[in-house]
Amino acid sequence: MEMNKLFMAVIKLLVVVFVFSWLFRYANVTFIDVIEGLSQVSPILFLLPAFFFFLHTLITYSAWHRSLLLFDVQESVSKTAPLFAFSTLTKYIPGGIWHAGSRVFVLARYGHSKLRVFSSILVETVLSVTVSAILICFLYPFISLYQNIIGSAAFLDLLAPAVGLILACCLVTPFFYRIVFYRYNSEVSLGGRATEFRVDQLVVLALLHALGLLIYVLGYYFTFKAYLPEQNLLSVDFSFIVMAATLSGFLVIFSPAGLGVRESVLYLAIAQLVDDPMLVTICLAPRLLLLIAEVLFYCLVKIVGAGFFNKVPT
Numbered sequence: 001m002e003m004n005k006l007f008m009a010v011i012k013l014l015v016v017v018f019v020f021s022w023l024f025r026y027a028n029v030t031f032i033d034v035i036e037g038l039s040q041v042s043p044i045l046f047l048l049p050a051f052f053f054f055l056h057t058l059i060t061y062s063a064w065h066r067s068l069l070l071f072d073v074q075e076s077v078s079k080t081a082p083l084f085a086f087s088t089l090t091k092y093i094p095g096g097i098w099h100a101g102s103r104v105f106v107l108a109r110y111g112h113s114k115l116r117v118f119s120s121i122l123v124e125t126v127l128s129v130t131v132s133a134i135l136i137c138f139l140y141p142f143i144s145l146y147q148n149i150i151g152s153a154a155f156l157d158l159l160a161p162a163v164g165l166i167l168a169c170c171l172v173t174p175f176f177y178r179i180v181f182y183r184y185n186s187e188v189s190l191g192g193r194a195t196e197f198r199v200d201q202l203v204v205l206a207l208l209h210a211l212g213l214l215i216y217v218l219g220y221y222f223t224f225k226a227y228l229p230e231q232n233l234l235s236v237d238f239s240f241i242v243m244a245a246t247l248s249g250f251l252v253i254f255s256p257a258g259l260g261v262r263e264s265v266l267y268l269a270i271a272q273l274v275d276d277p278m279l280v281t282i283c284l285a286p287r288l289l290l291l292i293a294e295v296l297f298y299c300l301v302k303i304v305g306a307g308f309f310n311k312v313p314t
Contacts, residue, residue, distance in 0.1 A: 012094035012256050019260030023267060027280040037281030038288065045226035046289055052219035053286075053293035057088065059212035061297075063127070066205055067120040071195050073112050083107070085298035091257040092291075116195075119181060123205070125250075130171055131209040132247040137164025139243070142236045172202040217242050219293075223286045227278060241269040263287060 024030060061084045068075065083106050090098035100121045107117045140160035170176050174197035181195060220242045221234050245266040249258015267283045276282065 009094045012254055015254045016094065016256065016260050019255065019264055023260065023264045023280065027267065029280050034281045034284060037278045038285060040278070041226050041285075046223070046285075049219045049222040049226070049286065050289050050293050050296075052215050052222065053290045054296055056212050056216040056219060056290075057294055057297045059208055059215065060088075061085075063205055063208040063212065064120065064124050066201070066208065067123045067127075068117070070123065070197070070201055070205070071116040071119050073107065073116050073120060075107065075110060075112065079110065080107075082298075082301045085294070085301045088294050089298060092259065094256045119195075123177075127171070127205055127209045129247065129250045130167055131206060131213060132243050132250065134164045134167045134171070135210065135213060136240060136243050136247065137161060137167070139236055139240045143240045144237060168206070171206050172199055174199060174202065177202070213243065213246070216246070219289065220286045223289055224274075224282055227282045227285070228274065228276065231274060233273070237273060238270075241266065241273075245269065259287075 024034070061081060064084055065077065065080055068080065083103055087099050087102045090102060100118065103121060104114050104117045108114045137160045141157040177197040217239050221238065224231070224233050224238075245262045246258070248265045249255070249262035252258060252261045255261045263283050267280055270283060271279060274282075
């Protein structure tokens, strides 16, 4: 078991190294160039995107807390907030299962069903991926970048929103959740009453993830704006690219937190809109600011404590 974990950690670390090596080689830059580029912008200009990334992290936490309630895991914010903050940082560790495993292990020690906690994490992941895909589908008919490359196809302009609408309906329909969790939805499996899924709960969860993703896009926009103040990037194309890059990071499981994959996709796509020698640095800056925001979230939880986070609606 330990050898398998070590092997997976090595594989994921090699994937990250390979992806970044390819990106730097493709863009004809070095690691030193990127570091120097990051320092060419005043830290003051990073305050606004860092705030949006912090807000995104807070909303993501609130969504997971509601996911726990969906499975009748009722735990205080003072315990779930530090746990979420810690597990969010561990998602960057190659190979391990800390991101999910730490939440399952700790809440199990508080007397909660491991299966219920794991199910809440599964819902969180499914919602993150599906909401991203839905928004991409709804944005597709309005983009011009890729349609200029592959040609305009009327049926795709109709098909994409239709797929998005179907996914949105599935996402808030209790029937599909009962199918996915049918093995766990019994008193024998979960050691308690059967889990109920209500439309209003699912709608709120989906809207929270959508709101978090939109704020996340704003974080990217203001990061790019710090480097490219003359560029008007707040467009459908830019939003589509950021969401598509984020979705690619979710789907490539061999890269921890999509590290490198998201940035590579972002660079390749944004290069069609922006021609700038510092573009690789600009594409990496949001990841750095997101990490800083997650560290600040963790520090705030540890320092300020539950007094602040008990104000988060649950």
